[in-house]
Amino acid sequence: MALVGLPSISRVRLAVIYMTILFGLGYPKAWHSWGIEMLRRAKSTEIWTLHAGDTTAELSLREDQFVTAVLIILYFKRHNGKPKIRVETLDTLS
Numbered sequence: 001m002a003l004v005g006l007p008s009i010s011r012v013r014l015a016v017i018y019m020t021i022l023f024g025l026g027y028p029k030a031w032h033s034w035g036i037e038m039l040r041r042a043k044s045t046e047i048w049t050l051h052a053g054d055t056t057a058e059l060s061l062r063e064d065q066f067v068t069a070v071l072i073i074l075y076f077k078r079h080n081g082k083p084k085i086r087v088e089t090l091d092t093l094s
Contacts, residue, residue, distance in 0.1 A: 039086065048076065050084075059084055 037052040048059040059076035062083075066073040076084040 039088075050086075057084070 037050065039048060039050050041048045046060055048061065050057045050059055058079055060079075062075040062077050064075055066075075070090060072088045072090060074086040074088065076086065078084055
């Protein structure tokens with residue numbers, strides 16, 4: 001609604017509204033196509049595997065973790081060194 005009230009040239013305003021609608025429609029589609037995520041830990045090793053859609057990433061836990069009464073915050077590191085953070089509720093992990 002704020003875009004409609006902008007004091008600008010109507011063609012520019014229409015282009016901005018059109019791009020906003022395209023982004024608004026594309027974002028949920030991209031988010032939905034990511035698929036279900038599954039985080040698993042191999043019993044014999046400390047390697048965790050994150051499956052999300054068609055992608056798979058191998059992760060290892062960092063030394064520091066954070067646990068509250070309702071949340072578990074897991075700090076991972078990927079094999080390329082980049083960090084990955086997962087926030088889980090207590091009922092999602094055994």
